[in-house]
Each structure stands twice: as structure tokens, then as C-alpha cells.
Amino acid sequence: MAYVPVPKDLTKVKTKVAFNLTKRQLVCFGGGALIGVPLFFLLRGPVGNSVAAMCMMLVMLPFFMLAMYEKHGQPLEKIVGNIIKVAVIRPKERPYQTNNxxxxxxxxxxxxxxxxxxxxxxxxxxxxxxxxxxxxxxxx
Incomplete structure (x- = not known):
């Protein structure tokens, strides 16, 4: 008899839409393909296939990272936003204050x-x- 592991915490299970991908992944992959494939065909003639393929991969990489990378339940844009807030926006010195x-x-x-x-x-x-x-x- 076959056994299927069922996770105890079902909040982390994401619904798959098509091709075993979530909506977020489909949108990000579609956006990457929408920008990367025409770029490949535009650059293929002037610079050659291998350079055009490398440029296409470099342009599509951020879209793939947005689709796939997740840490502690947060997607990449939230992580980058938090890093920017800490490093740039908020003051470096945060004095300790209490309400006695x-x-x-x-x-x-x-x-x-x-x-x-x-x-x-x-x-x-x-x-x-x-x-x-x-x-x-x-x-x-």
C-alpha cells in the first residue's frame, strides 16, 4: 500500500493553478518570457546566439527569482523592501525608549x-x- 506524506501545517501548502505552478509563479515566468524571448530575437543577429542567450538569461533572472525565492514565508520583494528600509530609510541610531x-x-x-x-x-x-x-x- 502506497503512503503519501501529508504536512501537519496546511497553511504553507499553496494551491497550484497550472503545470504544478502557483499563480504568482505563472505571472512571473510569463513576464520573464514576455521580455526575454523578444530580446533574444532582437540580439541574435547583431551579437550572435550565445551572447543573445546570455543577455536573455540575465534579463529573465530577476523574474525567476521573484517567482521562486521565498524565505520564512516572505517573497523576494518583501525581503528586499525590508533590507532597503533598514539600510537606507530608517535612522541608523535608534535610541532605547521605554514608557515607565x-x-x-x-x-x-x-x-x-x-x-x-x-x-x-x-x-x-x-x-x-x-x-x-x-x-x-x-x-x-
Missing amino acids: FYAVLERQEKLDKEVYDIVHGNQKLAAPAVRKRRKDRAAG
């Missing part, structure tokens, strides 16, 4: 006290910044 929970609680407590003082009319206890804002509003 204790500092947040202290700021919230100070704001609560300030609001309480404003609501209950304790002018002396209100923070100086609040008094300054009140003066600015009264003047302006």
Missing part, C-alpha cells in the same frame, strides 16, 4: 491633584502653570 509605568502613574496623580484643586477652588494649591494659563486667558 511608575512615571505615568506619577504624572496622572499630579494631573488629578491639579484638577481637584481647580474644581474645589484652592487657588493657592493649584499648580503655577495652571495659574499662568488662567492669567493668559483673562488677558487674551
Whole structure:
């Protein structure tokens, strides 16, 4: 009796459309053929068959890489995009920043006290910044 291995994780199984290729692979191979084959026939006369074939392969190689290369579930254009973001777009120095929970609680407590003082009319206890804002509003 023949046994067929069935993968445990079926999310990595891709549906095949034609010739045991996915839609992505068919589109990339079609694009490569659409550009590479006419280039071969245009260059075959002036430079010879072998040079034309090498040029055709060099032009079609990126399309084949886009169709076939995948690392950690990401296609080539996402990998290249991530490399460009890290190397060019984002800043080289990324300082470590945290949001200290204790500092947040202290700021919230100070704001609560300030609001309480404003609501209950304790002018002396209100923070100086609040008094300054009140003066600015009264003047302006």
C-alpha cells in the first residue's frame, strides 16, 4: 500500500493553478518570457546566439527569482523592501525608549491633584502653570 506524506501545517501548502505552478509563479515566468524571448530575437543577429542567450538569461533572472525565492514565508520583494528600509530609510541610531509605568502613574496623580484643586477652588494649591494659563486667558 502506497503512503503519501501529508504536512501537519496546511497553511504553507499553496494551491497550484497550472503545470504544478502557483499563480504568482505563472505571472512571473510569463513576464520573464514576455521580455526575454523578444530580446533574444532582437540580439541574435547583431551579437550572435550565445551572447543573445546570455543577455536573455540575465534579463529573465530577476523574474525567476521573484517567482521562486521565498524565505520564512516572505517573497523576494518583501525581503528586499525590508533590507532597503533598514539600510537606507530608517535612522541608523535608534535610541532605547521605554514608557515607565511608575512615571505615568506619577504624572496622572499630579494631573488629578491639579484638577481637584481647580474644581474645589484652592487657588493657592493649584499648580503655577495652571495659574499662568488662567492669567493668559483673562488677558487674551
